[in-house]
Amino acid sequence: MTTLEEATQQSPGRVSEQVSQSVFDDSRLRVFLLLDLYDGAQQQFLETYEQLRNHVASVPGHVSEQLCQSIENPSQWLITSEWESAPPFLAWVNSEEHVQMVKPLHRCVRDTRSLRFHVLRETGGPFAESATSGLQAPPRVGDGVIRHALTFTVKPGSEQTVARLLAGYSAPEPRVDDTTRLCRTSLFMHGNQVVRAIEVRGDLLAALRHVARQPEVRAVEEAINPYLEQERDLGDPESARVFFTRAALPAVHHVTTSGPVPADARRHALYYPARKGCGMRLARLLARHDEAMAGDAFSPVRNSTIFQRDDIVVRLIDVQGAIDADPVLSLGLQDPRQVTELTSLLDVDALGVDEADRARSGNGDITHLLGLADMDLITDRRSPDA
Numbered sequence: 581m582t583t584l585e586e587a588t589q590q591s592p593g594r595v596s597e598q599v600s601q602s603v604f605d606d607s608r609l610r611v612f613l614l615l616d617l618y619d620g621a622q623q624q625f626l627e628t629y630e631q632l633r634n635h636v637a638s639v640p641g642h643v644s645e646q647l648c649q650s651i652e653n654p655s656q657w658l659i660t661s662e663w664e665s666a667p668p669f670l671a672w673v674n675s676e677e678h679v680q681m682v683k684p685l686h687r688c689v690r691d692t693r694s695l696r697f698h699v700l701r702e703t704g705g706p707f708a709e710s711a712t713s714g715l716q717a718p719p720r721v722g723d724g725v726i727r728h729a730l731t732f733t734v735k736p737g738s739e740q741t742v743a744r745l746l747a748g749y750s751a752p753e754p755r756v757d758d759t760t761r762l763c764r765t766s767l768f769m770h771g772n773q774v775v776r777a778i779e780v781r782g783d784l785l786a787a788l789r790h791v792a793r794q795p796e797v798r799a800v801e802e803a804i805n806p807y808l809e810q811e812r813d814l815g816d817p818e819s820a821r822v823f824f825t826r827a828a829l830p831a832v833h834h835v836t837t838s839g840p841v842p843a844d845a846r847r848h849a850l851y852y853p854a855r856k857g858c859g860m861r862l863a864r865l866l867a868r869h870d871e872a873m874a875g876d877a878f879s880p881v882r883n884s885t886i887f888q889r890d891d892i893v894v895r896l897i898d899v900q901g902a903i904d905a906d907p908v909l910s911l912g913l914q915d916p917r918q919v920t921e922l923t924s925l926l927d928v929d930a931l932g933v934d935e936a937d938r939a940r941s942g943n944g945d946i947t948h949l950l951g952l953a954d955m956d957l958i959t960d961r962r963s964p965d966a
Contacts, residue, residue: 603666641668754963768955
């Protein structure tokens with residue numbers, strides 16, 4: 581069976597038509613952080629950066645970093661960094677430590693934009709002697725869609741009220757500008773955990789800002805504020821920034837089967853709370869299974885996106901037919917015997933697995949486990965021409 585690592589180490593002439601995104605190529609990562617500083621904030625920015633850069637250099641997986649200033653507009657700055665691979669960077673940038681560390685920088689910065697790229701080819705540089713050292717092997721074929729999610733928790737006992745509020749809002753205008761469009765928004769809940777997944781063509785940041793400005797969206801966000809476990813004030817830019825930074829649930833892997841997703845496929849989100857420190861391992865395990873099965877034309881799972889932050893893993897799938905018709909594939913496995921490996925990484929108490937469920941899973945009955953992971957669909961809206 582082809583593993584994720586084997587599938588991504590093909591010769592450059594063999595390009596997978598199924599896989600459009602993955603952070604698990606184990607190739608070097610180049611990160612670009614574009615910053616637009618407030619007028620007169622350059623010196624304060626430099627002093628703050630000097631205090632932080634030695635700490636960043638000690639983060640596991642960090643290779644190098646450069647601070648650059650625009651030759652055309654001195655208010656524009658660029659921080660480039662190189663990492664051994666994407667997972668250690670994501671683990672750090674999504675950590676609470678990072679959220680707290682960059683707070684002083686935001687007093688100087690009007691706007692930021694982060695771009696992340698795997699290194700595909702290299703001419704010169706410290707790795708030039710080995711032409712393939714740490715390089716992504718084949719280029720991946722995308723479908724032009726950016727996938728992202730947000731997750732947050734609400735106060736226990738408020739779940740039905742929050743679900744009703746989130747289901748009742750009017751969908752925002754899908755057209756953001758000439759190049760950006762909202763394609764689909766899917767919202768799910770599992771207990772008091774809320775997950776909102778969005779698909780965008782064009783500029784993700786522009787789409788998120790567009791949605792946040794819509795009056796109908798602002799009204800719903802204000803209405804659910806009293807029920808959030810993490811307080812926020814959307815009128816305070818710093819409070820809103822910290823909330824949405826903590827809520828970000830990045831897509832770490834996406835795969836489709838060959839051919840278009842059937843119109844009758846139903847969207848599901850599966851919730852996989854990981855044991856402490858096991859979130860990335862769990863996401864990699866699911867990605868390996870999904871990629872290995874991507875070429876199976878008979879698989880009911882036609883589309884899979886894995887989102888992961890810390891110990892929260894969510895797998896968004898489009899399924900043709902009933903999700904429990906093939907619970908093994910729907911759960912993200914290739915064989916019922918692999919459920920042991922899966923549950924070894926799961927926080928089964930957070931998922932609600934009891935001793936009877938564990939006995940059922942051990943005997944190969946994973947239908948109930950699938951039912952526990954399957955999130956409640958609150959709303960799924962697709963733009964007409966998506």
